[in-house]
Amino acid sequence: MNIDQNDETFDLFYDAEKAGFLEYNKNKEGVLEITHTEVAEEFGRKGLGMELVKVAVEDAKKNNLKIHSLCPYAKKMIEKTPEFKDLLV
Known part of the structure; x- marks a missing residue:
């Protein structure tokens, strides 16, 4: 598994194939806003969505930065992870 960061996405590759992504933007108020997380169906049930959230x-x-x-999905994963939820706004 490999995750590449681009301007507004984290792209996840599994066995050299793009398996998913997390879209975000950083606003001027110091907040990283997660807008969408997606993992291709054939890569489901491997915990890859959570890996994307962890990287963000x-x-x-x-x-x-704080997180909105x-x-x-990302909100649920952050809220249920004690060491992450203090970053939510």
């Missing part, structure tokens, strides 16, 4: 949270921590998730 790590990026927010590294850059001293418009994506229901």
Whole structure:
């Protein structure tokens, strides 16, 4: 598994094939806004969506950003992970 960061996405590759992505933007108020998380159906049930969320949270921590998730999946994963939920606004 490999995750590449681009301007507004984290792209996840599994066995050299693009398996999913997380879309985000960083606003001027110091907030990383997660807008969408998606993993291709054939790569489901491997925990890859959570891996994308973890990378986004790590990026927010590294850059001293808070997180606002418009994506229901990412919001749920962040809320149920004690060390992540303090970053939510």
